[in-house]
Amino acid sequence: MEKFTTHVGTVAALPYVNIDTDQIIPKQFLKRVERTGFGQFLFYNWRLLENDQPDPEFPLNYERAKDATILVADENFGCGSSREHAAWALQDYGFKVVIAPSFGDIFYNNSFKNGLLPVRMPLEVVRNWEERFEEGTLQLRVNLEEQVIEDDQGGIHTFDIDEYWKNMLIHGLDEIGLTLQYSDHIAKYEQATQ
Amino acid sequence: MGKTIIEKVWERHKVYEEEGKPDLLYIDLHLIHEVTSPQAFEGLRLNNRKLRRPDLTYATMDHNIPTKDRETITDKIAKKQIDVLVENCNNFGVELAGLNSPNNGIVHIIGPELGLTQPGKTIVCGDSHTSTHGAFGALAFGIGTSEVEHVMATQTLWQDRPKTMEVVIDGRLENGVSAKDIILALIAKYGVNFGTGHVVEYRGEAIRGLTMEERMTICNMSIEGGARAGLISPDQVTFDYLRGREHVPDGDAYDVIVEEWKQLASDPDAKFDSTLVLDASEVKPMVTWGTNPGQGVTIDGAVPSPEDGTTDTERRAIEQSLEYMGLEPGTKMEDIKIQHVFLGSCTNARISDLREAARYIKGKKVDKSVRALVVPGSVKVKRQAEEEGLATIFIEAGFEWRDAGCSMCLGMNPDQVPAGERCASTSNRNFEGRQGKNARTHLMSPIMAAAAAVHGHFVDVRKLDAIPASS
Missing domain, CATH: 3.30.499.10 (Aconitase, domain 3)
Incomplete structure (x- = not known):
C-alpha cells in the first residue's frame, strides 16, 4: 500500500446525504475479477448522460473539479453494499481523501485498506467547504501525521482517527503481513478452542 | 454487572x-x-x-x-x-x-x-x-x-x-x-x-x-x-x-x-x-416511496412532500427521491400502480415467505399489467415449495417460477426492471438504479407484494377479507 502522510489537493463536493455504494459504483461493473480500472465507472449513473456524455450539472464534471483529489460529501457517505469496488473506483478516478460528517462502517474500513483516507469533519465545516466549491476552487492541505486540515483561507481543522489505521497509512503497511506475525497466537487460540 | x-x-x-x-x-x-x-x-x-x-x-x-x-x-x-x-x-x-x-x-x-x-x-x-x-x-x-x-x-x-x-x-x-x-x-x-x-x-x-x-x-x-x-x-x-x-x-x-x-x-x-423502542402493535404494513429504506410510510399513508423535511438537507433529499421515483407529494400509497413484482432476496425468499405470499395468491390471477417473478432463495426452498404445491399456485396465478439466486434484488443478472417502471419488491434496498437503471423500487413484505401483483397497485392487506389468518 502507498504511504500517506500529507496531501495537498483541490476539492470536489457532492452535497448529498446518504450516498450509497450502489451510486458510487453501480452493480453492472462488479463482474470484473480485477481490482483495477474502476475509475471510469465511478458515479456512472450520475456522472454520465444517456448518451455516455458527461452531465454538465453533476459537480464532478465542473471544470474546477477536473483535477480534484479530495471529495467532500454529506452524512453517511458510502452506506449500503459492502462492495470494496467503491473505494477502488474513487481511488482509480484520482481521489486520495474523502471528507464527510459520517460514513457507512464498511466503506470506512475498506478505504483504509486501500490507502484512501476517510476523514470525519463536523457538518458545519463540510457545509462551508461545499459552499466554497459551489463558488469557486477550494484547496485543502491534509496532514495525517498532525491530524489537521488547513484550507486556503487559513482555517485549521483537526480530526480524529484511529491510531492503528493512521499508522498503517503513514507507513504504507501490509496488514496481512503484520497479522501473520501473530500466527502463534492464532494457532494457540485454535488449539484451545477447537 | x-x-x-x-x-x-x-x-x-x-x-x-x-x-x-x-x-x-x-x-x-x-x-x-x-x-x-x-x-x-x-x-x-x-x-x-x-x-x-x-x-x-x-x-x-x-x-x-x-x-x-x-x-x-x-x-x-x-x-x-x-x-x-x-x-x-x-x-x-x-x-x-x-x-x-x-x-x-x-x-x-x-x-x-x-x-x-x-x-x-x-x-x-x-x-x-x-x-x-x-x-x-x-x-x-x-x-x-x-x-x-x-x-x-x-x-x-x-x-x-x-x-x-x-x-x-x-x-x-x-x-x-x-x-x-x-x-x-x-x-x-x-x-x-x-x-x-x-x-x-x-x-x-x-x-x-x-x-x-x-x-x-x-x-x-x-x-x-x-x-x-x-x-x-x-x-x-x-x-x-x-x-x-x-x-x-x-x-x-x-x-x-x-x-x-x-x-x-x-x-x-x-x-x-x-x-431504542418500537411498539409492534402499532406497526402497520409498510411501503417505501423513496430511494433509501428509511423513506417508507404505512400503506394507509401518502407520499410526503419536501416541506415535510425538518432540515434543508432532508428537504433536498426528499425532492431528489420524488423526482427519481416519479411521484407527486400527497399521492395515496394505495393509488400507486406497479408494473413488476419481485418475490425474492436474502430478506424474503425463504419457504415461509413463499407460503405467506401463496396463501393470498391461491386461486387469484396476477393483474394483466404486471410481470411477476418468484425467485426462491435456494435450491432447497425451491424444491420444498414445489413439493408443497406452492409453485403450482404461483404458476397458475401467472407468476414466473424461477431458479434460486439474488436476481432482481440487485439486478446483476438479466433479471432487471426497465427504466421508469415500478416494482413491488420484497428485497432490502430501493437505492437509485438498484433493480435497473432508472428503475423504481418499492420495498414491502411478501404478502403486500403478492396483493400488489393481483391488484396492479399497492393495497392494504389488512382490508382484504380473503386473507386467512396466519397459521
Whole structure:
C-alpha cells in the first residue's frame, strides 16, 4: 500500500446525504475479477448522460473539479453494499481523501485498506467547504501525521482517527503481513478452542 | 454487572489484545461468493499465501447467476467470474455449492439451512447482509474484499470493539403485518444511520414471538439502519430450528452444544450503550416511496412532500427521491400502480415467505399489467415449495417460477426492471438504479407484494377479507 502522510489537493463536493455504494459504483461493473480500472465507472449513473456524455450539472464534471483529489460529501457517505469496488473506483478516478460528517462502517474500513483516507469533519465545516466549491476552487492541505486540515483561507481543522489505521497509512503497511506475525497466537487460540 | 450477548461472543473470540490497537478477533465461519472473492484469492496468489482454514470457509454462487437456464450464462464477464470461483475453490480446497449442487442458493439463506450458522459463532462474508445470521445469536457482519483476503490468510480480523445498542420491540403484531414491516417501520422511524458504529440486539416480546425465518428478515436489514451487525439472543426457537441440520451435531453432542448456546443470551442486568423502542402493535404494513429504506410510510399513508423535511438537507433529499421515483407529494400509497413484482432476496425468499405470499395468491390471477417473478432463495426452498404445491399456485396465478439466486434484488443478472417502471419488491434496498437503471423500487413484505401483483397497485392487506389468518 502507498504511504500517506500529507496531501495537498483541490476539492470536489457532492452535497448529498446518504450516498450509497450502489451510486458510487453501480452493480453492472462488479463482474470484473480485477481490482483495477474502476475509475471510469465511478458515479456512472450520475456522472454520465444517456448518451455516455458527461452531465454538465453533476459537480464532478465542473471544470474546477477536473483535477480534484479530495471529495467532500454529506452524512453517511458510502452506506449500503459492502462492495470494496467503491473505494477502488474513487481511488482509480484520482481521489486520495474523502471528507464527510459520517460514513457507512464498511466503506470506512475498506478505504483504509486501500490507502484512501476517510476523514470525519463536523457538518458545519463540510457545509462551508461545499459552499466554497459551489463558488469557486477550494484547496485543502491534509496532514495525517498532525491530524489537521488547513484550507486556503487559513482555517485549521483537526480530526480524529484511529491510531492503528493512521499508522498503517503513514507507513504504507501490509496488514496481512503484520497479522501473520501473530500466527502463534492464532494457532494457540485454535488449539484451545477447537 | 451482567454482559450482553455481543460482549460474550466478542470475549470468546479475542485472539490478541493490546492497548491502542483493535482486538484481533477469530472468525469461525467465512462465507464467500463469486463477486467479492476473486480479487482476494488473487491477492493470496500474488503474495504466495495460503488459505489458512479452508474447512471454515464455504462458497456459493448467487449474485450474478441467471434464474432461467441457469447453466447457460451468456454474459461473458459474468461467466468468467463464475468460472474463476470454481477454479479458486478447487485450487484452495474450499467446499463450493455450485450451480449443480442441491445446497446452492443465496449465501445468507444456505448458511442457516445447512446449519453452518450457529449461536455464538463469528461469521463474516463479503456482503453487507451477513447480519442475517445474527438471528441465531451469531456475531455476523459484512466485510470488504481486502478483509476477505485477510480472513482467508489469517482466519482473523482486527476489529474495534463496537458500541452496543438494544432495540426493544414489545407488543403483538396485527394480522397481515410481518417481520418485514417491523424492520421497515424501525428504519423509517429512526433513520438509515441509527445503528452506525453499533451492534444491535433486537429484544422484547414481539421478537421472542417470531419464527427463525422472521428473525432473519429483521437481522438481515440491520445494515439498512447503518448497524455493523444485528442479532437476537438464541432461545428454544433457535435450538429447534437447528436440530437435525447437516452441520449441527446430533445425539448427545446436540444436547451438549445447546447447553453452551443457552449461556449466550444477554444477562438480565446487562447494560447497552443505547436503547431504542418500537411498539409492534402499532406497526402497520409498510411501503417505501423513496430511494433509501428509511423513506417508507404505512400503506394507509401518502407520499410526503419536501416541506415535510425538518432540515434543508432532508428537504433536498426528499425532492431528489420524488423526482427519481416519479411521484407527486400527497399521492395515496394505495393509488400507486406497479408494473413488476419481485418475490425474492436474502430478506424474503425463504419457504415461509413463499407460503405467506401463496396463501393470498391461491386461486387469484396476477393483474394483466404486471410481470411477476418468484425467485426462491435456494435450491432447497425451491424444491420444498414445489413439493408443497406452492409453485403450482404461483404458476397458475401467472407468476414466473424461477431458479434460486439474488436476481432482481440487485439486478446483476438479466433479471432487471426497465427504466421508469415500478416494482413491488420484497428485497432490502430501493437505492437509485438498484433493480435497473432508472428503475423504481418499492420495498414491502411478501404478502403486500403478492396483493400488489393481483391488484396492479399497492393495497392494504389488512382490508382484504380473503386473507386467512396466519397459521
